[in-house]
Amino acid sequence: MNLAYNKLGDRNQPHFSPALWSYMKRIIYRLTRVLISVFVVITTAAYSDAQEPPNALNPEYEKMVQLLGDSSFQIRERAQKDLTKIGLSARRELASGLRSPDPEIRSRSRRIYVDLMYEDFEQKLQRFIDDVDGNLEHDLPGWDLYQKKIGTSEAERKFFASMVRSEASLLRSIETRKGLVELLQERVKRLQPYGNYTPTGPTIPQVQSIATVMLGASQLSIAERETLVSPVYNLLNYSQIKSQIIDKPDSDVGKRMTREWAALATKSRNKTLGLMLILNYGFGETGIKVARELLNNTTSYSTSEQYAAICAARFGGAEEIELLQPLLTQKTLVHSWSTPQAGGKLIKTQLRDTVLIMLLHLTKQNPKDYGYRFSRPSPIFVYEVYSCGFAEDDNREKAHQKWTSWWNENGKQWLEDNKKPEVSDDLNK
Secondary structure (H helix, E strand, O other): OOEEEEEEOOEEEEEEOHHHHHHHHHHHHHHHHHHHHHHHHHHHHHHHHHOOOHHHOOHHHHHHHHHOOOOOHHHHHHHHHHHHHHHHHHHHHHHHHOOOOOHHHHHHHHHHHHHHHHHHHHHHHHHHHHOOOOOOOOOOOOHHHHHHHOOOOHHHHHHHHHHHHHHHHHHHHHHHOOOHHHHHHHHHHHHOHHHOEEOOEEOOOOHHHHHHHHHHHOOOOHHHHHHHHHHHHHHHOOHHHHHHHOOOOOOOHHHHHHHHHHHHHOOOOOHHHHHHHHHHHOOHHHHHHHHHHHHHHOOOOOHHHHHHHHHHHHHOOHHHHHHHHHHHHOOOEEEEEOOHHHOOOOEEEEHHHHHHHHHHHHOOOOHHHHOOOOOOEEOOOEEOHHHOOEOOHHHHHHHHHHHHHHHHHHHHHHHHHHOOOOOOHHHHO
16 A cells, blocks of 8 residues: 655654545545435335334334344344245334434345346346336336337346446436436546546446437437537547447447447547547448448548548448549648658658558559558558558648559559449349
C-alpha cells in the first residue's frame, strides 16, 4: 500500500496517495449503492409487512426470530439456518425482527432477508429465461422495449437477465423516461475505463451495462442522443471491451446491439465515429448499407465521406466503383502529416486521393504505380488514412489522370468481367 505520513504534533497520521484514494472512493461508492439497494428492499418489505394484521404472524416463526438473539451462539446459528430453509414464507416475521430492539436479532434478520430476497430475485430471473414461449407475466423493467427491439429467444432472455442484474435502476428509468438524458450521460461517464483506475489498472465495465445505455439511447431523439455518441464510441473502441464483443458470432446479442448502435451513430453530427466502429468491428453488411446511403445523399464533403468510401471499398466489390467515381472531383483536405521520407514537405490527403486508392484496391492495382509513395496497408482501413496523400500537387494530378486514362480504356470491360453472376429464380427455390 502506497502511504505517506504527515507529522501532526507528536502523532503520525497516514496520508493516502491520490490513486489509492480514488480507488477507495470508488469502492465506497459501489458499497453505498449496494447498501442503498438493500435498505430500500428491507424498508419496503418491512413497511409492507407492517400493514398486515398481528394475527398474520406465525408463532413458530416468531419464536425462531427471537432465538436469533439467544445468548447461545449455537442456538443463534441454528435459528438462522432454520429460517433460511423456511425462506420467504417467514418474511413477515423477519421484517418484524428488523424492528427488534435487540441489535443481534436485527442484524441476523437483515442478513437472512437480504439473502432470501436475492435468491428470490434470481429464481424470478431464471423463470423469465425459461419462459421462451412467453406464457408467464414478467414485470422486469425495460422488458417491453427490449423484446420489441431485440427479441425473446432464450439467448436474448439470458442477455436481458444479465442487464437487469447490472442495471435494474437504469432500466426502470428507461421505462419512465424521466430525466433519461441526464441519467444516461451520468452512467456512461461512470463506465469510462480511463476515469476508473484502480491500483491494478482501469475498471472494465460489463458489456451488459453498455448495452443498457445503448438501449436507453435508442429511445432518444437524434438531438438528445448527440451527447452520447462520443462517450459510447470511447467505450466500444476500448480494446478490452472490444475483445469481449468482436469475436462473438453475429447472432450474439451484445454484438448485434453494438452493430445497431454503430449504424445509429452514422446518423448523428459526428457520423465518422459510427463509421469507425463499423470498420473496427468489421460490420460488413452494415458498412455497405451505410456507405451507399451516405454517398448517394451527401451534399457536402468531409472526413465522414472518406470513411464511407473506405467502407465501400473494404466490404464491397465491383458494384461500388460507380458509387465512388463521383467523389474523384472532391478536393476537401482530410489529412496532413509529415515524414522524413517526404524531404521536409507536408503530405496532404484530399478526399479524392483516398477515393482513388480505394478504387485501386477494388480493381486490384498497385498504388505505387500511381505515385502513392507513402501508402501503408491496413487490415481495418485498407490503407492507413493518413498515408493516402501526396507531397506534391503534380504527382497527385498525374495519379488522377492515369486513373482516368485507365478507366476509359479498361473500365467497361473490367466491370463486365467482375460483375456478380445473376442467380436464377430456380436456384432460389
